[in-house]
Amino acid sequence: MELRHLRYFVAVAERLNFTAAAESLGVSQPPLSQQIRDLEAEIGAELFERTSRRVVLTRAGVDLLERSRGILAQAQEAAERARAIGSGSAGIIKIGLTGSVLTGPIGELIRLFRSTHGPVEVRIHELPPDQQIAHLKARLVDLCFQRSPPHDPDLVTEIAWHERVGVVMAGGHALSRAQRLALTDLAGQPYLSLRLRDSRFANDLWRAGLAAGFAPDPCQEVVEATSLMSLAAAGLGIALIPEFASILRHPKAAFRVLAPPVPAADVHAIRLNIVDAVVDRFLGLMRDRSPGIADALRGEVDRLNEDAPDRGA
Incomplete structure (x- = not known):
């Protein structure tokens, strides 16, 4: 049975006139009549009582009419949704990222995207960088945001926004x-x-320290930048973190931007090298709006850095 048979049946059933x-x-009428006879033969029941004067639905025909209307409506809805997803105006976009990326422009980008692309649902998946890539290749996420993206011919990478690196320490630290x-x-x-085994960005910072004559020997390794701030605030050491993470700084911590040369904490958008209209729409918004959002956040970081007192004074 094909949808075409149901459409033909419904047309006759609603008009009771071939x-x-x-x-x-x-x-033309003869092929339509043949299609209805084929449908009755496939079902094994008569759907119409036909006389020379009228056409009437049988009990089986009445039941099939009700169900056919629902099936055809669902098929139409499915086709319209597929069409909308194909054009990027509906669907779900799943984004993989780490917690520190959420301190940058991504939250505002998602808010703007929702306000302009309401039918598209945005879902966040907080994952370590390597798991993000595995999920991306398995089509469990559609887009990832990382600071040190892998070199992979299956992936397309572009800068999402620029971000500096800074030092977080206890407020009374001499460096503050x-x-x-x-x-x-x-x-x-x-x-x-x-944690060095999870973060390419952490390894980039470690190598930069070695190149500068600062041999970083981690006394503690953690998963998120907010954990680094808590440990630094407790006086357990200093840490290098992305500048936007400092906006959520611990009240007993101080943050200072590093002067060049130092690796950037730039965030990259990573996607599969395939056509995806929903992802393209999100990336288009990102390219247009993330520079301005990042500049505003950077101004807030600088203001907090200038206003921060030396808590050791």
């Missing part, structure tokens, strides 16, 4: 007296790090 039904469908620090200023300090 000639009128054929005209509404744009077909400076408004800006260099990597060489960190030599000899206990070093708190994101």
Whole structure:
């Protein structure tokens, strides 16, 4: 049984006239009558009582009419939704990221996307970087945001926004007296790090420290930048973190932006090299709006950095 058979049946059942039904469908009457006979033969029941004067639905025909209307409506809805998803105006976009990325423009980008693309649902999946890539390739997420993306020919990567690196420490730390620090200023300090086995970004920072003569030997390794701030605030060491994470700083911690040369904490958008209209729409919004959002956040970081007192004074 095909949807075409049900459409033909419904047209006849609603009009109880084969000639009128054929005209509404744009077909001739003999093929329509044959289609109805084929449908009855497949079902094994008569759907119409036909006489020379009238056409009447049988009990089986009445029941099939009700169910056919529902089936055809669902098929139409499915086709319309598929069409909308194909054009990027509906569907679900699943985004993989780490917690520290959420402190940047992504939250505002999602809010703006929802306000302009209401039928598209945005779902966030907080995952370690390597799991993000595995989920992306398995089509469990559609888009990832990472600071140190992998080199992979199956993936397409672009800058989502620029972000600096800074140092977080206890408020009374001697280094907090400076408004800006260099990597060489960190030599000899206990070093708190994101977990090296999970984070390419943490490894980039570690190698940059070595190149600057600062040999970072992590005394603690954690998963998220907020954990680094808590440990640094407790006086257990210093940590390098993305600048926007500092907006959520611990009240007993101080943050200072690092002077160049230092690796950037730029966030990259990563997707599969396939056509996806929903992802394209989100990336279009990102390209247009993330620079302005990042600039506003950067101004807030600088203001907090300038206003922060030396808690050790």
